[in-house]
Amino acid sequence: MSINFKNSVFGLVAVLPLVVSCGPSLSEGGTGSASSGSTGSTFSRQTDYSINLNIDFAGITDASAISPSEVLISWGDAMFIDDPVSASSMRYVIFRGLTPQAPLRDIGQIAITGQGELTFTDDFSDLENPPPLDNTTWYYSVVAIADESISNNVQVAIARTPSAYAPGTMSFYDDVLPLFASIKNPSDATQNCLSCHSTGSAAGGMDLSTLEGILAGVGTPSNPNSFIIPFLGNDSYTEFRARFTGGSLFDQNSARANHIDYIVEPNGGTPEAGDGIEDLELPIRNWAFEGALPTPDATPPVFEFADVYNAGLYYGNFINFDTVRLYVPHASDPESIPVNGSLAGQIDYVVYAGETSNAIDWNHPVAVKSLTINEAGQSYVSIDFNWVDESGQLISNDLVVVVRPMDAAGRSVDIDVLNYDDTDPSQVELFRQRMRNMSSQEREILITQ
Structure with a gap:
């Protein structure tokens, strides 16, 4: 999936006379990819080439990110004004940077194309210790060269690389369900949440042993009444605590009366953590935030424009x-x-x-x-x-x-x-x-x- 951005012609920026070695960042050949090889040579507009105003070249026309770490750059033919056939022998120098000025300097040079090539895919392979490539704005410029002549172009195009998608992290079976078994009754270590809230013996109608049971709550799958509110993590944990501690101590059927050991016992609960039901806060919160799914969401959302x-x-x-x-x-x-x-x-x-x-x-x-x-x-x-x-x-x-x-x-x-x-x-x-x-x-x- 690509991200297309129109060009922007920035004001004239003086090209620095400083000659800086591009080392392995200089690639030359017919593949149109920064990974196609390198010459290890330096590049200087001033010492290697002479500006030729007879080169007719509109400069870079588009820079489009095609992945979090690839940008496709394109431009139109360059030619000598009095020699249209010269277009087939033109080569192009590509520059890149993180500011609008950077690709207008020799130090920003990343590749030289083969003759007549009008596209280039930047895969950033020239960078030994690259900064984050995704979710970043990159600036590009292109000039045409032939023999010892070079065009005088200051057009700059930008590409915004998309973020590298990060899937969800919360699994019901790995991150939530095991905790209900780990929260022990401080007064009786053989008892835990699932002792009273499992399928077939769900106290108060609340089954904590299955995904379906938790999402239905004290309701039904078609008409749920659960403490879990998909996508609302903070509200879900607040509701969980309210239900866990609800009612009066004088009502033997209330949640508060039945959970009193878990509530009042200092450092009760899981022996290792010693936090009791507080161990559930982040897992419940984060699981609900992600939609309370069985397994983590592994794909990004998309607009289905073809529909x-x-x-x-x-x-x-x-x-x-x-x-x-x-x-x-x-x-x-x-x-x-x-x-x-x-x-x-x-x-x-x-x-x-x-x-x-x-x-x-x-x-x-x-x-x-x-x-x-x-x-x-x-x-x-x-x-x-x-x-x-x-x-x-x-x-x-x-x-x-x-x-x-x-x-x-x-x-x-x-x-x-x-x-x-x-x-x-x-x-x-x-x-x-x-x-x-x-x-x-x-x-x-x-x-x-």
Whole structure:
């Protein structure tokens, strides 16, 4: 799945006269891949070539991420103005960097193509100790060379590599069920949660020994009444504690009376942990956050644009002078649909926007939408956001929007993706972790008023 970004022509930036060895980053040949080999030579626009204004070349036309660690770069033919046939003998030098200026410098050179080649796949194999490749904005530039002549191009295109998907981590059978057997009664170590809450002997109608029993709770599979609320981890654990300690000590049938040993015994419960029912907080919380699934969700959500029922659904408009409304299809992620079948809360729709493609700030979404029960029943997803700056002023009459569906597999990562502190390295890392649970499939929406 690719991410396409239009070009941006930045202002003229002086090419540094400094000649820096590119070592193994210089590849040359007909494969169009950075892994095709290296010459080990240096590259200098000033000492090796002379700018020739008779080379007709529009520069790079597109840089598209095709995976978390690959970018496809393309451009049109270059030729000498008075010799169209020369296009077949032109070669191209590719530059890359992490800033708009970097690919305009010799040090940013990564490869030289074979004659007449008009595409190049950057697989970053030239980097000995690469930074994170995924979820990163890369800048590219291309110049044409022939003999000792070089074109004078300053066009820069960007590609935003998608996040490498990180599957869920919580398994009911490995991470949740064993804990109910490990929480011992401090007054009788032969007793645990499952002693009273198993199939066939479920006290209070609550079966903790099976996935179906927990999700049905004291209700039924078709009409559940459980402490587990899929996708709402904190609420699920709060409900669990409320039910575990509910009622009065004077009512022998109440949960509080029956669980009194677990509640009042200091350091009771699991001998090793000594925390009793507190051992269940993180597993219940994180399992519910991920959707309370039997096994972890291993695939990202996707927009099924080819589905006839989604035809025409991926657009937006201004609904007043500063508010934008988007209409997108429901993203598909069958693995993470909970037992109750509801799409409510299953997927977060993350919205990025900029005045142009190149102006999108991928580290700061403008909105995140999670569906309510009523919204989940609609045939499309509607997302509103304000297109204003910090002072409340309209940013622009035109904007480019990208919506990326993000599933619940990483929802246990404790970060507010809209309001995190990007100067705090720990929060930046949490943000990166959460962003690894979204689709790499993207399309732009162009909106104007």
